[in-house]
Amino acid sequence: MTDTTRPQDPDSRCGFVAIVGRPNVGKSTLMNHILGQKLSITSRKPQTTRHQVLGIKTIGPVQAVYVDTPGMHEEEPRAINRYMNKAATSALKGVDVVVFVLDQLAWTTADELVLEKLSSLKCPVILAINKVDKIEKRETLLPHLDMLSRKRDFAEMIPVSALRQTNLLPLEECVGRFLPQSVHFYPDDQITDRSERFMASEMVREKITRQLGAELPYSVAVEIEEFKHDGKTLHVSAVILVEREGQKKIIIGDKGDRLRSIGQDARIDMERMFDNKVMLRLWVKVKRGWADSERALKSLGMNDF
Template identity: 40%
Template sequence: MTDDTARSGDSPSPAWGGPHRAGFLTFVGRPNVGKSTLMNALVGEKVAITSQKPQTTRRAIRGILTRPDGQLVIVDTPGMHRPRTLLGERLNDVVATTLADVDVVGFCVPAGEPIGPGDRYLHGRLDAAKRAKRIAIVTKIDAVPKQRVAEQLLAVSELGDWAAVVPVSAVNRLQLDVLADEALALMPESPQLYPDEEVTDESLEQRIAELIREAALEGAREELPHSLAVTIDDMETEDGLLRIYANVWVERDSQRIIMIGKGGSRLKQVGTTARADIEPLVGSKVYLSLHVKVAKEWQRDPRALNRLGF
């Protein structure tokens, strides 16, 4: 995740008196266990998009939490799953590469769902994180009674040998400080890896493309969420107005019709929703031009995947 020089030299001596720690933390779990929401809550800003649709996260996205005692670089990854397409295989490769490089892995299980074969499969895959310490995280504790949380904590504790087991609610911000404390305590002594003001290493273009895709995912049905991708053609500022020209990609002509909607109604709603998130990010008014294009079966086409950034 970083070269050796990033941790060379003496660690600073923070005013609070302890050693300064910094390193990489990733969350692993089935799709929709709340990994992206948890990262956003810890960072304090929307860095990764969220959706109820599976496989919303499609690459390793870094969010950065900086405190006086240390810095957590949180790597949000796609949910590990059994792939059906070349895209799915590449998403799993992203997870495997991340696991090999991080310092701490947070294994996420929602409080309201029993531990099943998928969780056990993923737990077995943690062996790929040979040098990483492990934390178990029970997510979404706000959604179930306390007794159910206690039962899930016990079940997760029995699943493996953990450095810590932490129940959290990203939505209600419960136990986030505890989780950050536990993760930082497991990090190596190190100077900061990123400047204080940085909350992500994502480019502005990447963040805008993801916000458009998040808006497009809203209300999407059946197979359409998996078939959506977004690219930015151009961005230019004129008289304080940011003009963004973007493409929403689908796999079939029928999906294009659905994405545009009757009289362009759905595409217009996507633009309105995305613009509401983009304007606070860029600090200016935004003109957003969206076009829907078809790339036949792009999830299975290596050249198309490369063009779309996968």
């Protein structure tokens, strides 16, 4: 891939844009729809996102490097919770713009926590009020915006619907205006910094979360053991890690039905993303206490900041 940006282009802009907020406000959905491609996994379960994921969008002279982050939350009972909070807060270092995402008309102590984390930042903070399509009485939005405007001097406040793709272009244009003049950091056709192996593991984890969100706690991880191309076929082998035997039985399901369903859904997403026929093999392994162990988290690649 070749970076086609001309360093002498006075209109060339580039910078990092952190998307932050408490869990389950739609940060990953927002980034996916801005990019027009699914990079961050999503579900209705809070704290689905565990890692920083870069999504790169280049339109002409403007390259915005979006950083999707885990939801910032108040309690840190386990090592994995501490990891997610660190991943979220570390994304704020050196960014050029922050998009602070809220859920409709809500303002919670968790939102207040995020605002406090932003208090020392000198860069512009854009407030994106998400899921406005779900607000029944639109006349309640203006008083809410007025209340929010007294919380901080936001660069802009933009009501959006990530899922319905409402007002995303004005949000992108606003971000672009605040990016510094710079050559582009990445080739203009690159969309993420993450490896295909990482994307494959996240696709499997998403299907587990979506299918078993009400039955399993957060103690599920996915480790890719094989990822290789053989002609026109991509062979992927993944281990699903759980903490207890009971969780293993839930994921496998009756005669392996649930595991097959997870694999089928993940394979479809992989074939769409990698543009290859995919042979996906899954199995489940008990690894007790991994979510409480800093060492285990690092072995699973959760030390990327």
